[in-house]
Amino acid sequence: MQLCGIKSLQLFTRKCGIQKMLLTEHFCKKQVPHAFLVTSTSLQSNKKDGYEQVSKKYEDLHRSVTSFKDRPRTPETLFKEDNLIYGPVIKCRAPDKAAEAKTPKNWVPLLNPSKKTVPLTDDPRLPLKVSLGKHSIPSVTNILQQTMSAEQAFYLNRWKQQMILKLGEDGFAEYNKNILLQGKLFHAALEYICQSIEVPQQELEDAIVSGYVESVQHVLRDMSGVKALESAVQHETLQYLGLVDCVAEYRGQLCVIDWKTSEKPKPFLRNTFDNPLQIAAYVGAINHDANYDFQVNCGLIVVAYKDGSPAHPHFMDMDLCSQYWTKWLLRLEEYGEKRKNDDMS
Numbered sequence: 001m002q003l004c005g006i007k008s009l010q011l012f013t014r015k016c017g018i019q020k021m022l023l024t025e026h027f028c029k030k031q032v033p034h035a036f037l038v039t040s041t042s043l044q045s046n047k048k049d050g051y052e053q054v055s056k057k058y059e060d061l062h063r064s065v066t067s068f069k070d071r072p073r074t075p076e077t078l079f080k081e082d083n084l085i086y087g088p089v090i091k092c093r094a095p096d097k098a099a100e101a102k103t104p105k106n107w108v109p110l111l112n113p114s115k116k117t118v119p120l121t122d123d124p125r126l127p128l129k130v131s132l133g134k135h136s137i138p139s140v141t142n143i144l145q146q147t148m149s150a151e152q153a154f155y156l157n158r159w160k161q162q163m164i165l166k167l168g169e170d171g172f173a174e175y176n177k178n179i180l181l182q183g184k185l186f187h188a189a190l191e192y193i194c195q196s197i198e199v200p201q202q203e204l205e206d207a208i209v210s211g212y213v214e215s216v217q218h219v220l221r222d223m224s225g226v227k228a229l230e231s232a233v234q235h236e237t238l239q240y241l242g243l244v245d246c247v248a249e250y251r252g253q254l255c256v257i258d259w260k261t262s263e264k265p266k267p268f269l270r271n272t273f274d275n276p277l278q279i280a281a282y283v284g285a286i287n288h289d290a291n292y293d294f295q296v297n298c299g300l301i302v303v304a305y306k307d308g309s310p311a312h313p314h315f316m317d318m319d320l321c322s323q324y325w326t327k328w329l330l331r332l333e334e335y336g337e338k339r340k341n342d343d344m345s
Helices: 002-066 073-086 141-148 149-192 202-205 207-215 275-286 320-343
Strands: 225-233 238-249 253-262 298-305 312-316
Touching: 002 275, 141 238, 141 275, 141 320, 149 207, 149 225, 149 253, 149 312, 207 238, 207 298, 225 253, 225 275, 238 275, 253 312, 275 298, 275 312, 275 320, 298 320
Parallel strands: 253 298
Antiparallel strands: 225 238, 238 253, 298 312
8 A cells, every 4th residue: 555655656746747847848949939029029129210210310301401491591500401411521631821821922912003093983984894705814713623622622522423413414414504594694684783774574583583683682782883794804914814793882892793692501701612712813803904994902792592582792801802812823823833734744
């Protein structure tokens, strides 16, 4: 009897051990897929978060680009847009101070000592409009393009590549064509206005021209005594030429006036890149051109906007023109050296 009890106990114990082993094996098998499911869910969650972040980034970009008409565009918002589209800007090393202090080898004064500044008078021959004609000497625009800094060339090329990526080669060519047409129509409308001639109705009805004209109204109110319009200028000593948009009195100062259009606000003179050098070059050319019996020592860059928002006028007094005149002479020398090297090679 005792022996039977012991055997029964052993049999029961063995059964319990087998059941324990089977249960352990069963739960171990169940645990593996369970753990995998948890991991998979976690990965899917991470992917989802990543997609949401990317979607959020482009959602912000789309809202930023498409809603500019509903809010003012400032340099800060534009920098933010550029950062979203192109990424952070890597700034170049600060220019060498020794290079900044460089002086031109061939110094020619901005003002012509042999020409007197004449008072503003009502001359029936004004405004002057000297034709450009055909010349072998370089233009101000060409000289500035050929001597552009590496940093400026980098940003210009980056912008061009982004525009081609967005519009395609043909689309970018069409974009440039439209920009040139806008500038041509805008300048034509300003010629009518500066000569006190009524602008043709068909041009005013053009949304492009009307926006730019509206943009410069407050500048036009401060202008008087127009002396030249779309007139060619040539520096007879330094041998370069250009086409001046306008020479007129602005708030009592005779200025070379350059009309510019822009898709982005340019509230500071530094935003206009090489335009101050262009103004200085035109001022010096007028002062050394026999076609003009007067001298100019000030400049004005007017940046107009298509949406009609007030243009930014950047006035350059004589001191500022003199500073940029020195820089222009350096660029002119650089251009001469570059051409000499090209001819030798």
